[in-house]
Amino acid sequence: MPQQTLGIRVASVTDIPPGEGIAIDKSITGTADNIALLRDEDDRIYALDDTCSHEDASLADGWVEGGYVECPLHASKFCLKTGEVQGLPATRDVCPHRIEVRDGAVYLFPNEAP
């Protein structure tokens, strides 16, 4: 995939409720998996591959708290910044993606490290 210098505008910040997430379809992002945009309690936004590395669950449906997203199905935890798995039953990381917030819009840089 060519380097995106401006990123892909994928959402407005206000589309994402604090402490929750939304999923951006891979047909928009051009990635292998859908991308979860996750907004923490301090209104910082992170992007991770949406599918939990344990079972078929959308991390965008998960709970965002304390620097982690918790999978809604089996409560596996992933670091919002790095995608590193922090709690069983998952044992594999999920891929993080770089985002930028400009003028209230979220720009995604697919497959770029944050």
Added chain:
Amino acid sequence: MTRSLDRPAAPSRLRRPPELAPNLDVSGLVDAHGGLLDRAIFTDTALYRQELRRVFAPSWLFLAHIDQFQKPGDFFTTYMGEDPVIVTMDRNRQVRAYLNSCRHRGARVCRADFGTTKNFTCTYHGWAYDLDGGLTSVPNRDGYPESFESRDWGLLEVPHIETYGGLVFGTWNPDPLPLRDELGDMAWYLDAMLDRDPEGTVVVGGVHKWVLEGNWKLAAEQFATDWYHVNMSHASALMVLSPADKRPREEIVHRTGRQYVSPQGHGAGFPVHPKNRFNAQSVHEWYDYAALRERLGDARVEGPLTDGHATVFPNFSYLPVIGSLRVWHPKGPDRMEVWAWTIVDKSMPPEIREAQRLYNLRTFGPSGVFEQDDGENWSEVQAISHGFITNGLPLNYQMGLGSEREDGRHPGLTSELYSDAAGRAFYARWKELMNTPAWHEKER
């Protein structure tokens, strides 16, 4: 070996021997016309199991107040008889209920009292279900045979949910009478609490829960029929609530009123007086009694609007004057859990709601001065009921025998305020259900 035997056992191939669920003829235990009860109905384990099958499983049971479900995923866990259920709002904003037991090894899939969720995941092995009860995640799915279909293993759904005046009821009966028909004339009495405000009612705070020694019927029966105990059991509470410098008042002790007697086993008793009022002073002042008379009619304002008690068969009761709803959850023949909600009119301003909440708490909260008296009575009756000689002596329900009539003012048949009439009808209904094979006995 036939091919079908290679397949894992499907539920339909199991056959439970009928000896596991023997049914007793209870005709000789309840004499509703003579007003006599055999105490075995409060203590016998076989009868208790039969109750779960024939009284609870076919009946409409109170689940929750509609106000507890504001958005998809809001849930509340409760019991139908001893069966744990999740009541939740699905993505189409329909309130639905499911048996709270994983289809895999049977643990509850929701362990919280209430909250908001996106799915229900069993904490044992991780089977997960969506808000429609469908099985959506099975860890190590590949380990199951090809014949395994997730759609066969969804949560068991309560087949019928209906609401009346904001109260959510459910039944396992696949072919029930509509809730409104089952309530019959009881609806008129319920409306005296639920329909004061065109906006309806809302729940204040959470649900109080406490455990009592005592058969569930002792409480359900009392709320259907018993004003008789008030002056004796609640004497100290009534004195506490009276002005300090006043003598006991004749008009409190000798109140007259009516008692609704329902063929479906419901019951409601209430003093009748033109000046009946709400107990909490600010609540009393907030209500416009003239408007209530216009909305609900004189008979309800002077009767079941305020002081009084009622039971919707089998185990839902309420106190209209303080908006107390309660379910008497059966926990074996000797124990019940009381779950109590407080409801107020939606139009009430915060300070009036708070006054009503406090009055409720003070009188009929878990440590309320009246609630304590009632719990003591039921536990007292139960504690000694297993004595052999004790258990064999029948109990007396003869007050007001033959007094039931149409009084021209209140719908259905009514008796005197001081009467066992609704209690006799409650047990007549209980006997009828106990002696009637339920839907699950007719299948197959």
